[in-house]
Amino acid sequence: MQLKWFSITLVWILSLTTALAQPGARTIKSFDNDWLFYLGDDSLARNVNYNAGSWRSLNLPHDWSIEGAFDEKNATTQAEGGLPAGIGWYRKIFTLPAALKDKNFFINFDGVYRNSEVWINGHYLGKRPNGYISFQYNLTPYLQFGGSNVIAVKVDNSGQPNSRWYSGSGIYRHVWMTSTGKSYIPEGGAFIKTADVSGNRAIINFQTQVMVNEDNLRLKASIYTASGELVNSIITSVGNGDTLATVSQNIIVGHPNLWSIDHPYLYKVVLQLLSGKQVVDNEQHTLGIRYFNFDVQRGFFLNGESVKIKGVCLHHDEGALGAAVNTRAMERQLQILKDMGCNAIRTSHNPPAPEFLDLCDRMGFIVMDEAFDMWEKKKNKHDYHEDFKKWHKRDLEDQVKRDRNHPSVFLWSIGNEIREQFDSTGITIARELVSIVKKLDNTRPVTSALSESDPKKNFIYQSGALDLVGLNYHQEVYANFPKNYPNQKFIATETMSALETRGFYDTPTDTTRHWPHSSKEKFAKGNPEVAVTAYDNVAAYWGTTHEETWKIIKKYDFLSGLFVWTGFDYIGEPVPYAWPARSSYYGIVDLAGFPKDVYYMYQSEWTDKPVLHLLPHWNHNPGETIDVWAYYSQADEVELFLNGQSLGTRAKQNDDLHVSWKVPYQPGTLKAISRKSGxxxxTEEIYTAGPPAQIKLDVDRASIKADGRDLSYITVSVLDKNGHVVSNADNLIQFNITGPGVMAGVDNGSPTSMEPFKASQHKAFHGLCLAIVQAKQNAGIITLTAQAEGMPKTKVIIRAR
Incomplete structure (x- = not known):
């Protein structure tokens, strides 16, 4: 199995001089650089002698859709974001020394959207329709050692519509070249699991497949601490002859350092295939030792401790970067969610990038790893239902084998709102899919996200194959779950579908609105701004506000937890509006990564931090009565002041999650003070802002790696002369960059902006804008300058090291 290492892990590997004294036979190298790309179709491009001199040169990962313009006339539907799709070709020429002719060479694609076909030196390697799964081809029989080799990849995303959200187009995840000796551990062939944790020890079981092409092989498995100290190792003989052997080994770890959400400790594992004293193949993995279980009455337990699952659903796009995988972009998303108190992620509705799970391992998230959004019954004309019968077994096996060594993965999901739940075909298919998972991993429960809450009507549930009942919405049945689903374990796989636009407010706030009102009304009749109030009182007709469902989940122990739809806004599915809306309103955080107000409700409920957050802003019309809300924690009460005059003290009553006042608007300063026992x-203050006068740049990381990938996110705030954010500012911000960096993207979080993400300018939205700077591959000083009409230039320095 290939593994992509963070820099800290690379340092650790280099320090293993004892364990890896011999160079070993396996190498894994990035295959991302120096590709040629053509947007369009040319069947001759598969040929070795094809002239691609006019093609564009680029590095992977690459998403060509995000480079295009939003257009209602594009083949993708509004649900997919209205960005272009089509067909694209990629080619790469590489050489291999003649001295390597006795090695095996494999190419690994972490994800290609979609219908990829691959050729090496004119030989057809195969097709993978699924746009999310990782896959591998053996190149060895077709390579020219000592000469040039040509790999060609066709990507066909022309069959539209094929998704219910933005998919992206292209080789949008990493590509790797792996070389091994004659005998080797095949892709996904190592399964490392915690067999038992008891007392002061843990038993780690290794089930390792070995492709045997020589005699007298031995397999050495070693476990090291995070700092590189040997914990224990074992050497076992491998069968002789040309065969695929499976080697079972157990290693005892004394006084194990357990992996948990708050302490995600990772051991390191080295597998070495030995012929005499020579290492003929080797693999490295991380290992998190933990145990967990779901209890019918008491919910979820991790390492014997009760944990309420506080999760969010995430689609795979990274805002202005589109689907093109960037580890820092994913890390930033997870950091923002971690700071909110989130401890779990559902990968809706498909396998994530491998690096995403690496991050969850390292940062302490538990993950519901989901496979499919549909089976044989379609949701879109050209979606995966066309390929399910032929490919589901292979795709699901590849997903489980790839992801089963991640300690963060605690739950497999075989589908989301699958339409076979409504007829008897759901019984057969559910049993088959669960069987596929269990043959490869019997350590984790399997669920499916069910939208039919009546157990008598749900055929996937009736299959009896699921270990855990996963319900989407239908919060009205949660309190009575033990009665309706006797002796069953529970997880709320998808909840809320609450709607907000960051920075937009309207009243009244004392009633809940549903947009659209029902399935008969496709789009909401909202407001001219095509916006939804940021007070938490609007939801889609099938969902609830954030507060409504969380109150239920937190109340009952047997409700193990929930996944909120969604953590971040995402491109596509712009419920409740039609065009010109082009991205979602569901997120707790907007598309640019700016938290909406409800973020602080979760932070007050999901963390031990002292929280005090006021909404809305304080620029309104004279005489207007404004509903002022405060989210708070670690306090008994909040007192509100307007221009120094107290407007009264409020305390949460019963199960309230915020306090509120009705305030006749006066310009000036709104101040809140939270107190505990006096x-x-x-203290928090918000101010009436004057006209835009200056720009402020806040950089999340002033020092980044000069590796051609690392990112610095710069928050651009439009301020008045006193330094207060101008809540209605929509100034056009122009950017200029000098030094070894490029503009990777711009955004403002607006779900209706038609401005391109790949540009050097962008309008502010409710006073904020975002610039993303990407390092080149040489060190130096990057300077980003921002300017807008009528305001002085401002700049920020970023060091690429």
Missing amino acids: RIIK
Whole structure:
């Protein structure tokens, strides 16, 4: 199995001089650089002697859709974001020394959207329709050692519509070249699991497949601490002859350092295939030792401790970067969610990038790893239902084998709102899919996200194959779950579908609105701004506000937890509006990564941090009565002041999650003070802002790696002369960059902006804008300058090291 290492892990590997004294036979190298790309179709491009001199040169990962313009006339539907799709070709020429002719060479694609076909030196390697799964081809029989080799990849995303959200187009995840000796551990062939944790020890079981092409092989498995100290190892003989052998080994770890959400400790594992004293193949993995279980009455337990699952659903796009995988972009998303108190991620509705799971391992998230959004019954004309019968077994096997060594993965999902739940075909298919998973991994429960809450009507549930009942919405049945589903374990796989636009507010706030109102109304009749109020009182007709469902989940122990739809806004599926809306309103955080107000409700509920957050802004019409809300924690009460005059003290009653006041608007300063036992815990002030006068740049990381991938995110705030954010500012911000960096993207979080993401300018939205700077591959000083009409230039320095 290939593994992509963070820099800290690379340092660790280099320090293993004892364990890896011999160079070993396996190498894994990035195959991302120096590709040629052509947007369009040319069947001759598969040929070795094809002239691609006019093609564009680029590095992977690459998403060509995000480079295009939003257009209602594009083949992709509004649900997919209205960006272009089509067909594209990629070619790469590479050489291999003649001295390597006795090695095996494999190419690994982490994900290609979609219908990829691959040729090496004119030989057809195969097709993979699924746009999300990782796959591998053996190149060895067709390579020219000592000469040039040509690999060609066709990507066909022309069959539209094929997704219910933005998919992206192209080789949008990493590509790797792996070389091994004659005998080797095949892709996904190593399964490392915690067999038992008891007392002061843990038993780690290794089930390792070996492709045997020589005699007298031995397999050495070693476990090291995070700092590189040997914990224990074992050497076992491997069968002789040309065969695929499976080697079973157990290693005892004394006084194990357990992996948990708050302490995600990772051991390191080295597998070495030995012929005499020579290492003929080797693999490295991370290992998190943990145990967990779901209890019918008491919910979820991790390492024997009760944990309420506080999760969010995430689609795979990274805002302005589109689907093109960037580890820092994913890390930033997870950091923002971690700070909110989120501890779990559902990969909706498909396998994630491998690096995403690496991050969850390292940062302490538990993951519901989902496989399919549909089976044989379609949701879109040209979606995966066309390929399910032929490919589902291979795709699901590849997913489980790839992801089963991640300690973060605690739950497999075989589908989301699958339409076979409504007829008896759901019984047969559900049993087959669960069987596929269980043959490869019997350590984790399997569920499916069910949208039919009546157990008598749900055929996937009736199959009896699921270990865990996963319900989407239908919060009205949660309190009575033990009665309706006797002796069953529960997870709310998808909840809320609450809607907000960051920075937009309207009243009243004392009633809940549903947009659209029902399935008969496709789009909402909202407001001219095509916006949804950021007060938490609007939801799609099938969902609830954030507060409504969380109150239920937190109340009952047997409700193990939930996944909120969604953590971040995403491109596509712009419920409740039609065009010109082109991205979602569901996120707790907007598309640019700016938290909406409800983020602080979750932070007040999901963390131990002292929280005090006021909404809305304080620029309104004279005489207007404004509903002022405060989210707070670690305090007994909040007192509100307007221009120094107290407007009263409020405390949460019963199961309230916020307090509120009705305030006749006056310009000036709105101030809140939270207290506990009379002691001030926090103070927050918001101000009436004047006209835009200056730009402020806040950089999330002022020092980044000069590796051609690392990112710095710069928050651009439009301020008045006193330094207050101008809540209605929509100034056009122009950017200029000098030094070894490029503009990777721009955004403002607006779900209706038609401005391109790949540009050097962007309008502010409710006073904020985002610039993303990407390092080149040489060190130096990057300077980003921002300017807008009528305001002085401002700049920020970023060091690429």
